[in-house]
Amino acid sequence: MSTFTLIDSDRVVDVEARVAGGRVLLEPGGLEDALGWDYHDGQLCSEAMCIPITDEAALVRDGGVELGAFARALDRPLAVDVEERAACLGASARERTQTLASQHAPDFTLPDLAGRSHSLSEHRGKKILLVAWASW
Numbered sequence: 731m732s733t734f735t736l737i738d739s740d741r742v743v744d745v746e747a748r749v750a751g752g753r754v755l756l757e758p759g760g761l762e763d764a765l766g767w768d769y770h771d772g773q774l775c776s777e778a779m780c781i782p783i784t785d786e787a788a789l790v791r792d793g794g795v796e797l798g799a800f801a802r803a804l805d806r807p808l809a810v811d812v813e814e815r816a817a818c819l820g821a822s823a824r825e826r827t828q829t830l831a832s833q834h835a836p837d838f839t840l841p842d843l844a845g846r847s848h849s850l851s852e853h854r855g856k857k858i859l860l861v862a863w864a865s866w
Contacts, residue, residue, distance in 0.1 A: 736764055737818040748794065749812050755794030765819075769795060774803055 734747035734754060745760040762768045766776050769789065773780045781803060783789050789799040797817060801808035807820035821829070829836075839849040850858075 733815065735816040737816070738765055739819075739821070747797070749815075750792060752812060753791065754797040754810060754812070754817060755792060756797055756800075758795055761795045761800070767800070774800070
């Protein structure tokens with residue numbers, strides 16, 4: 731067992747986990763401490779809700795909670811870098827749909843070519859054109 735970094739929304743949490751066959755296994759107590767979810771009686775539960783688990787064998791393996799199965803149960807994308815011992819849980823499809831339905835882009839700040847910072851929030855209520863480029 732060693733430390734594994736989990737990124738969940740805007741939180742970064744270090745948890746005890748082990749890697750077995752490319753799978754990240756969290757200690758059951760670590761799941762609750764890091765992400766606010768507890769597994770018991772065939773359900774994943776948070777303060778707000780419980781989700782029944784149909785494939786318990788996929789979720790609970792070798793005394794740990796498999797992070798990939800946890801993410802699938804919550805309908806959340808997961809990116810894992812086993813070598814760096816880090817993983818990022820994305821927003822669920824429902825959360826993304828609600829955000830898109832609001833038609834409000836999240837605020838961000840980027841520099842222009844002269845190095846001056848500009849925030850999207852500075853232009854609320856105005857029509858703007860964003861041009862983005864990526865090398866990949």
